[in-house]
Amino acid sequence: NAGVTQTPKFRVLKTGQSMTLLCAQDMNHEYMYWYRQDPGMGLRLIHYSVGEGTTAKGEVPDGYNVSRLKKQNFLLGLESAAPSQTSVYFCASSYSIAAHEPQHFGDGTRLSIL
Amino acid sequence: AQKVTQAQTEISVVEKEDVTLDCVYETRDTTYYLFWYKQPPSGELVFLIRRNSFDEQNEISGRYSWNFQKSTSSFNFTITASQVVDSAVYFCALSTGGDDKIIFGKGTRLHILP
Numbered sequence: 001n002a003g004v005t006q007t008p009k010f011r012v013l014k015t016g017q018s019m020t021l022l023c024a025q026d027m028n029h030e031y032m033y034w035y036r037q038d039p040g041m042g043l044r045l046i047h048y049s050v051g052e053g054t055t056a057k058g059e060v061p062d063g064y065n066v067s068r069l070k071k072q073n074f075l076l077g078l079e080s081a082a083p084s085q086t087s088v089y090f091c092a093s094s095y096s097i098a099a100h101e102p103q104h105f106g107d108g109t110r111l112s113i114l
Numbered sequence: 115a116q117k118v119t120q121a122q123t124e125i126s127v128v129e130k131e132d133v134t135l136d137c138v139y140e141t142r143d144t145t146y147y148l149f150w151y152k153q154p155p156s157g158e159l160v161f162l163i164r165r166n167s168f169d170e171q172n173e174i175s176g177r178y179s180w181n182f183q184k185s186t187s188s189f190n191f192t193i194t195a196s197q198v199v200d201s202a203v204y205f206c207a208l209s210t211g212g213d214d215k216i217i218f219g220k221g222t223r224l225h226i227l228p
């Protein structure tokens with residue numbers, strides 16, 4: 001019963017370093033999302049994917065890239081980390097947003113950029 | 115444009131009191147879905163309820179109830195006889211007919227004091 005699994009759970013980076021956050025879901029969901037959560041800002045959508053091989057920009061895409069090479073995985077990359085990217089990152093998936101199914105969330109990745 | 119407003123940033127009540135969390139939404143679509151999610155101190159986001167725009171019936175689930183009123187564009191959430199375990203951040207969210215995304219409100223942090 002894994003659901004949505006995010007790796008890693010915590011990470012500290014130095015400014016300018018790069019890293020990739022991995023999201024894996026085992027529910028055969030078509031839609032996957034990356035959000036960031038900052039105090040007082042709620043959840044803001046970074047990028048999302050409506051199926052394998054597709055990606056689209058959300059509300060705050062700058063400084064991030066994503067890839068969905070396999071249906072079950074959605075990767076979020078930071079090419080050159082900046083302190084403004086310090087946040088908690090959540091991945092979510094849903095069977096279909098056209099059907100407006102609820103999103104299932106991972107446990108989050110707490111990322112600090114020094 | 116779609117928008118979700120949770121005007122209450124933080125609420126504190128004493129255990130066993132009833133508490134209502136407000137959610138006001140904006141959309142021009144006639145078909146839309148509303149959601150509530152709970153984020154306990156452990157950090158994960160848990161889906162609570164989904165409502166579509168054609169169903170204005172109120173819903174009750176144990177101590178939780180939801181009041182959907184299209185006339186005031188509101189989807190309020192009431193916890194009856196609150197318990198300490200209800201302490202969490204609660205998010206209201208909206209998705210509309212042809213969109214691939216869910217718009218989240220900024221959340222209401224609820225403290226239930228023993």
